Amino acid sequence: MWPFVGRVRELEDVMSALTEPDGKGAALVGAAGVGKTRLTDEVVTRLEQTGVTVRRCYATVATSSIPFGALAAMLPADMRTANPLGRAVEHLLAEPQPLTIVVDDAHLLDDASIGLLHHMIRHGHARVLVTSRPSERSELWQEGLLTRYPLGDLSRAESDLLLERALDGPVDTRTASLLWSGSTGNPLYLRELVVSGRAVGSLRTAEGIWSWHGAIELGGRLGELVQENLGRLEPSHRHALELLAYSEPVELDLLASLVQEESLDDLETRALILVESSGRRTVVRLGHPLYGSLLRGTCPELRAQSHQRALAAGLEATGARRREDLMRIATWRLDGGSPISLDLLAAAAEQAWAAQDVTLAERLCRAAVDAGGLSRVGHVFGQVLMHGRAPDQAESTLADVMSGPLSAEDLSRLGATRSMNLHFGLGDADAAVAVLDAVDVPGLPADLRDWLTVVRTLEEAQYRPAAEVLEDTYRPVAPHLSVHMRRTRALCLVHAGRFREGLEEIAGYEAEELASSDEPQEPDDGALRMRCFALAFSGRLAEAESLALTMYNRSFDELAFTGATSLYSVLSFCARLRGHGAQALRFAREGSPKTPDNPLIFDTIALANLAASAALCGDGDLAQEALARGEKARRPAWQLTGVTVSVARSWVLACTGDVRAAADAAMAAADESAELGVHSSEAWALHDAARFGVDTSLRLAALTSTMGDPLTEAYAAHATALAHAAPTALEAVATDFLRLGATLYAAEALASAARLHRAQDNARAASQASARQALLMRDFDGVRTPALRVDGLTHLTRRQAEVARLATSGLTNQQIAEKLHTSKRTVDNHLHAIYGVLGVTGRDELRTVLGPS
Known part of the structure; x- marks a missing residue:
């Protein structure tokens, strides 16, 4: 059985409907695979643990036409009486009480079974829990007999948690995203993806982390489930869905121009497609991402090419006005086997790169190269190769292109790309500068000369002191290039630890980019x-x-x-x-x-x-x-x-x-950072050095005057309190760190405070600081630092820490006992022990020492 994740509110609601005096029962209503049965399993387990008699049955298509067919397993074998309903009720009343009847797939119940359930509910003979598809055989809840609880898909967070618990280990980001996009929160789809992935080896673990290799293949049970949800399709419906499988999300107008309008109406009614707004457009998607995988996998090759040629022609007929349209047309033409011009390939490659679709950009570039257009796409291809971890190949390719007969303008564009590859890909600053110098010749258009200035400044921001480069970012450049210069300026400000100014600069150039475009822009x-x-x-x-x-x-x-x-x-x-x-x-x-x-x-x-x-x-x-x-x-x-x-x-x-060597290394890192003007790293390194025992309080205090952010100020306060051996100040620092969410630093400050209190023979204060530290560390996971390895600290036990946290939240002892599934006397004893350890006399003092939960 898969782990039970999420559905906490639904579980409590259903349990209340089945156990409270005025409750009659519940109906879990949702689409196939959303977890109705798994939630029901959890409810049944809890009911049986409380002594309730549970009788469970399963309605099926086969039993839907047989009187009492679904309930046959819990009824007498001989129902041949003049009053079969009365005989069935009599039999169920003989069951041990209290009785709960559970029916899965109640939308397939026969009329006799529904009548029996009606009678049992109305007369209070049993509580009833059913699961059902929506909008089918809803008499049981529409008439107010059962409380209806709609059940939808899991959230992304719940899906990720379920995945990790089912696999008993962490899952990498790409895999979690892939399986989320394939299941969209449907637990049944997620389970089948995991089962099939593990069976064929696509889902496997390395170094304790699960990852998916290759594409999702819709075979076995998973393919059957998807096909079952699609159902039987008319030719016109399949045609529309196949077009959508190769184009989603696609504008409604484009799709409507290629299919029958009534087909789209039917498909939307059946929830096989979704029509939604996207900015100023109305777009269409498949009802589930896996539909696309199945439709593409079962579509004959010639028909698939025909679909993509039709999509390209249809979009071209509308004028292809949007930024991404050239990418779509080029992709459909390539996949559809249509002729495609070099101009279109080059323009589409630029669009793909701007959209950071590296895979598509590389494909379009290679198609252009095959068509003899390397010089047209070289500036894009070089960046694609660099980010594809092939900077050597990028350098070779760009050098070859630049050796040919090119105009000064083309050479400057390619030179800028080649320089960035040499700098950011190969790390050769001298060669990068030499290329820029070679192509920065007199007579270039002003915007190209400005672009070379932008590239030069961006590269210098990685090896020259931040303050020097910051001044260079104020050089005037063409308006359409000012955004690039402002990005470098923001980077220099962040390096310099001027975070507020950096954030303002980022917001400024984001607004500038938005204002310069007529179309809605995604954030950069x-x-x-x-x-x-x-x-x-x-x-x-x-x-x-x-x-x-x-x-x-x-x-x-x-x-x-x-x-x-x-x-x-x-x-x-x-x-x-x-x-x-x-x-x-x-x-x-x-x-x-x-x-x-x-x-x-x-x-x-x-x-x-x-x-x-x-x-x-x-x-x-x-x-x-x-x-x-x-x-x-x-x-x-x-x-x-x-x-x-x-x-x-x-x-x-x-x-x-080797803490002494660690301290020396931290100071060396701080000095290196200071020389380059990277004060953000300098403050970080100085704080580390303080944690290793070096007095860096004066340097950190000086940095706060120019940086002024709350974390650096807390660093300085921490270093000062350590240097002065001031336990009370350390406790105040812990509060500051905790306010920022830096719980590790707060725990370290309290550990140091407890050690100093103990050295000063203040046992009560030491115990209180140590207890606060223990509470902070209850959620820590395997962290080890010199400050936390100090021996002799007096900590609360894990259970005592839990009781103390609940006590400071305002719960009574009885409420704490119920929450922890223990007795009130046990909670009383825990609190008595806690008061003794901390040297306090009651909850008010406990809250003062530990702070509110």
Whole structure:
């Protein structure tokens, strides 16, 4: 049986309907596969545990025409009487009481069975629970006999939780997104995807993390379920659905021009298609993503090509006015075997790259290259190859193209791409500058000259001091290029620790981009990622996590874009500050490059996060391996990014137990960061050094005057309290960290406070600080830091901590006992022990010491 996830409210409601004095029963109503039976299983288990007699039966198509057919198993074999209903009631009344009758698929019940259930409910002889499809045989609840509880699909969070519990381990992002897109929260589909994936080896585990390999294949039971939901299709219906399978989401007008209008009406009525608004458009989607997989898999090749040619022709006939239209036409023409011009391929490739659809951009570029148009798409192809971890191939390709007879304008465009590949892909700053110098010749159009200036400034932002490059970002450039310069400016501000200004700059250029377009624009992913870093490093952890998770939960295809790996770094950083070691390590593993070859600029950040997260969890081997890879991946061209590796080095040393070496490494990282003007990393490293025993209070205090964010201020206060050995100040610092969500730092501050209180012979204060620390650490997961390894702390037991937390939330002892499924006397004894450990006399003092729950 699969784990029971979600449905907490529904479970409680149904139990109330079946157990409270005025309850008659419940009807769980929902589409196939939403988990009606699994919820019913949980209800039945609970009822039987309370001593209720449960009789369960299953209605089927075969029994739907037989009187009492569904209930036959619980009725006498001989029903040949003048009053079969009365005989059935008499038999059921002989059952041990109280009695609950449970019927699965009640929409298939025969009339006699419905009549019997009516009688039992109306006369109070039994409680009844049924499951049913919607809009079918609803007499039992429409007449008020049963309370109707609609059951929908699981949420994304519930689906992910169910997946991890079913597999008994974490699942990587791409896999969770793939299975979510395939099941859309339908537990039955999710289960069959997992079963079939494991059976054929598509779903397997490596290093403790489950991942899916290849595409979803709709075979076996899963294919049967999808086909069953599609049902029998008329030719016109299949034609419409197949067109949609190759185009969704597609404009209603385009689809309507290719199919019969009544077919669309019928399909919408049957919920096989969904019609919805998208901006100023009305678009159509299939009723479930797996319908598309089945329809494409069963569509003959020639018919599939015909569909795609028709879609391309239909869209071209409308004028192809939207930004993504060229990509769609080019894709349909390629797949439909239609002729396609080089102009269309080149324009579509640019659109695909702008939309960060790396897979499509590469396909279109290769098609253009095959058609002899390498010079037309070289500037896109080079970037595609770089992000595809083939910077060597990109350099070779671009060098070959630039050696041919090209205009100065074409050379400058290709040179800019080649320079970025040399810089960000190969880490060769000198070669990158040389290429820019070579193509920056007199007579270039002003916008091309400005573009070369933008590229030069962007590259310099990775190896020159942040303050110097920041000044360069104010150089005037063409209006349509100012957004790129403002992005670099925002990056410099974030590096410099001027987070508020950085966030304002990001908001400013986002507004500029929106104002410059006539069409609705999706938020710029680069801006969103930079905003995540600024929020996280300034102490706005909840906002950073929320934004990063929103991006993290997008379709897995979008996560293929290399820059998206930085999201994992943000999530890993936030998890570490919260003391969630296993989660931090999971995010760091997912975001790190899987092969040591061809590291890119983002890989240094990812590997540094992996090293730090592994060290925090005590996995010294993994931490040292990740650090070694991070060191190897560093390039002189990426100095500002590379400081993250230096910061991580101190934690890898601490993991081995050499705290003195860790402190020296943290100070070296702080000095390196200061020299480059990366004050965000400097503050982080200085705080680490303070945690390792170095007095960095003066340097951190100086940084707060220029940075001014709450996390750096808390860093400085923590370092000052440690330097002055002030336990009361440390307790105040813990409160500040807790307010920001940095629970790990709060627990460390309390651990230090408890040690100092004990050294000063203040046992009561030490116990109180230690108890607060224990409460904070109840949700920690495998974290190990020098401050938390101090021996001799007096902690509450896990159960005592739980009782104390509930007591401070305002619950009575009896309510606590009910919540913990124990006796009130046991709770009384726990609280008496807690008061003794903490040296308090009652709940008011307990709340003062521990704070509200």
